[in-house]
Amino acid sequence: MSDSQAPAEVGKPAPAGGAPGPPRGFLGLVTAVMGSKLVRWGFVAVTVVIGAYAVASQWSHVRSALASLGFLPVAGALVAVLAALVAAMQVWRVLLAALGSPLPARPAARIMFIGQLGKYLPGSIWPVLAQMELGNEYQVPRHRSASASVLTMLLVTLTGLLTALVALPFVAGSTDYAWALLAAPALLVLLVPRVLNAVLNRALRLAKRPPLEVELTGRAMAGALAWSFVSWAFYGAQVWVLALALGAPAGKGFLLALGGFAFAWTVGFLVVIAPAGAGVRDVLLALTLGLVIGHGAALAIALVSRVLLTIGDLVTAGVAAAFTRRPGAPPA
Numbered sequence: 001m002s003d004s005q006a007p008a009e010v011g012k013p014a015p016a017g018g019a020p021g022p023p024r025g026f027l028g029l030v031t032a033v034m035g036s037k038l039v040r041w042g043f044v045a046v047t048v049v050i051g052a053y054a055v056a057s058q059w060s061h062v063r064s065a066l067a068s069l070g071f072l073p074v075a076g077a078l079v080a081v082l083a084a085l086v087a088a089m090q091v092w093r094v095l096l097a098a099l100g101s102p103l104p105a106r107p108a109a110r111i112m113f114i115g116q117l118g119k120y121l122p123g124s125i126w127p128v129l130a131q132m133e134l135g136n137e138y139q140v141p142r143h144r145s146a147s148a149s150v151l152t153m154l155l156v157t158l159t160g161l162l163t164a165l166v167a168l169p170f171v172a173g174s175t176d177y178a179w180a181l182l183a184a185p186a187l188l189v190l191l192v193p194r195v196l197n198a199v200l201n202r203a204l205r206l207a208k209r210p211p212l213e214v215e216l217t218g219r220a221m222a223g224a225l226a227w228s229f230v231s232w233a234f235y236g237a238q239v240w241v242l243a244l245a246l247g248a249p250a251g252k253g254f255l256l257a258l259g260g261f262a263f264a265w266t267v268g269f270l271v272v273i274a275p276a277g278a279g280v281r282d283v284l285l286a287l288t289l290g291l292v293i294g295h296g297a298a299l300a301i302a303l304v305s306r307v308l309l310t311i312g313d314l315v316t317a318g319v320a321a322a323f324t325r326r327p328g329a330p331p332a
Contacts, residue, residue: 167259260288
């Protein structure tokens with residue numbers, strides 16, 4: 001399929017024998033329920049309340065850390081979080097365009113940022129379902145939104161592990177993590193378009209789903225990878241700015257912040273029963289940062305980081321909802 005053909009296909013009914021219709025069974029039932037306006041807005045309201053509660057419940061523990069950190073480091077860390085979220089949105093947008101549904105930045109932000117509030121519910125399926133329904137309002141087929149969301153999760157997870165494996169072994173000249181570099185080539189191989197397409201199509205066959213409509217190209221993968229690594233760099237910068245304020249060394253602190261956050265986030269994401277990696281990510285990040293600033297200060301940074309990430313999710317979702325006009329009517 002050529003690039004000139006892709007935009008014309010957005011929202012058109014699938015030809016016979018082509019893209020699948022609405023999912024059946026349990027997933028089809030959940031998708032139909034999520035298609036209700038009342039349920040969608042209820043979903044957003046519940047996840048916002050949960051996110052706000054997560055901030056409020058940790059506030060007493062975070063308050064003293066904020067006093068030690070000061071306003072400027074916290075503000076700088078929040079800016080880094082917002083930049084990381086925008087870069088992560090671009091990963092999804094690039095992949096969605098590669099699959100045949102290019103979107104302007106504002107609609108893509110609305111779908112991605114509002115949909116990702118579902119990660120505050122237990123299980124990794126809720127952001128995907130929400131993005132399917134939000135994307136359908138912009139004539140993006142549900143199966144294509146789902147494919148882009150799953151691909152984004154896979155790519156971000158792989159690049160997160162790769163970032164951790166590259167950064168952590170060089171902290172303080174330690175060889176404790178050097179063995180982990182052996183896993184880097186395997187992760188790099190999975191990022192080769194031909195290999196990734198084969199793996200994805202195999203997984204889709206096992207799930208009894210049709211193969212990818214459009215196989216990912218090297219150009220699309222390069223763009224998505226670039227944005228993904230940019231996102232990790234900003235996430236690492238967020239932790240680094242906070243660690244510097246509590247006395248962490250600049251060079252060693254950055255590697256530890258970058259690799260430590262990437263590793264903690266990835267493990268937290270894989271523990272699907274923990275909403276948004278709650279608890280798991282914080283403990284791992286605190287253990288990693290404790291090597292240079294002590295465990296008390298490291299725990300404070302982990303908690304402040306958790307609050308900033310939640311605020312970032314709420315801010316981006318709120319801005320996207322406020323400044324992006326919803327289409328007049330969803331497609332039939």
